[in-house]
Amino acid sequence: MELNGTTAIVSGGASGLGEAAARELAKAGALVVIADLSEERGRTVADDIGGLFARTDVSDEASVAGAVAVASRTGHPLRAAVSCAGIAWAARTVGRDGTPHDLGAYQKVIAVNLIGTFNLMRLSAAAMAATEPADADGQRGVVINTSSVAGIEGQIGQIAYSASKGGIIGMTVPAARDLAAVGVRVNTICPGIIDTPIYGDGPGAEEFKAKLAAPIVFPKRMGRPAEFGQLVRALIENDYMNAEVVRFDGGIRFQPK
Numbered sequence: 001m002e003l004n005g006t007t008a009i010v011s012g013g014a015s016g017l018g019e020a021a022a023r024e025l026a027k028a029g030a031l032v033v034i035a036d037l038s039e040e041r042g043r044t045v046a047d048d049i050g051g052l053f054a055r056t057d058v059s060d061e062a063s064v065a066g067a068v069a070v071a072s073r074t075g076h077p078l079r080a081a082v083s084c085a086g087i088a089w090a091a092r093t094v095g096r097d098g099t100p101h102d103l104g105a106y107q108k109v110i111a112v113n114l115i116g117t118f119n120l121m122r123l124s125a126a127a128m129a130a131t132e133p134a135d136a137d138g139q140r141g142v143v144i145n146t147s148s149v150a151g152i153e154g155q156i157g158q159i160a161y162s163a164s165k166g167g168i169i170g171m172t173v174p175a176a177r178d179l180a181a182v183g184v185r186v187n188t189i190c191p192g193i194i195d196t197p198i199y200g201d202g203p204g205a206e207e208f209k210a211k212l213a214a215p216i217v218f219p220k221r222m223g224r225p226a227e228f229g230q231l232v233r234a235l236i237e238n239d240y241m242n243a244e245v246v247r248f249d250g251g252i253r254f255q256p257k
């Protein structure tokens, strides 16, 4: 899919992986709509890359419909939707003190990470379906969803997060099959440990990140957000990539903790 002269929408585009993806797609010539809860940071990134900002809660139907409407009215066809909005949560199914996992917290993680991803995918794909095909294959757009290696080998205390990310992996093939009828491809990326604000900052965060990064196979460092942006762009630009779940993790395989 040629990105130059098109519109792309990126949820979570105000920070970390989404920001890096938004910057890369803008470099490729796309007008990028940053759909994020964080208004200040989202506007700054949008201004920086000549894009637009739409304050969005991905778990809310009307909110995402509004953002997709912004992306559909730019005068350039909507061709890419990248879901990066997500939240982390750490709690065991039954805590050490015998307390069961909070149900509201579990529901919130599923609502943002899994339902939010589906919400953006379904509404963007419907908008793409209304555009003219971009090429002789009848292609109209590409959806990139962000899961995690925790969706494959979840660690202790990751039950809610892993369930949400495993759900995104599970949607990949059926979504690609459904959306073939409207010329939309779907791919999912499973990052390992990438250096973004999700881990916080300060000495405690640095120590935590060093511990997480220790089992990375090669290169022996955390991934860089720009490397994620590169992969998003490659998966969009390569027309034969479809229904795929790609690990992006320097070879790490998560241990139980």
Ligand SMILES: NC(=O)c1ccc[n+]([C@@H]2O[C@H](COP(=O)([O-])OP(=O)(O)OC[C@H]3O[C@@H](n4cnc5c(N)ncnc54)[C@H](O)[C@@H]3O)[C@@H](O)[C@H]2O)c1
Pocket: 011, 012, 013, 014, 015, 016, 017, 018, 035, 036, 037, 038, 056, 057, 058, 059, 084, 085, 086, 087, 088, 112, 113, 116, 146, 147, 148, 149, 190, 191, 192, 193, 194, 195, 196, 197, 198
């Ligand atoms: N950084 C990593 O190591 C890593 C690894 C695996 C998966 N991931 C996934 O990648 C995605 C991006 O993570 P990141 O590391 O860039 O985190 P981040 O915290 O830097 O960025 C997440 C962004 O999502 C936005 N957001 C949160 N809830 C939202 C909502 N309801 N609606 C709209 N926007 C919302 C935040 O405002 C923020 O801008 C997440 O889904 C995360 O689970 C990250």
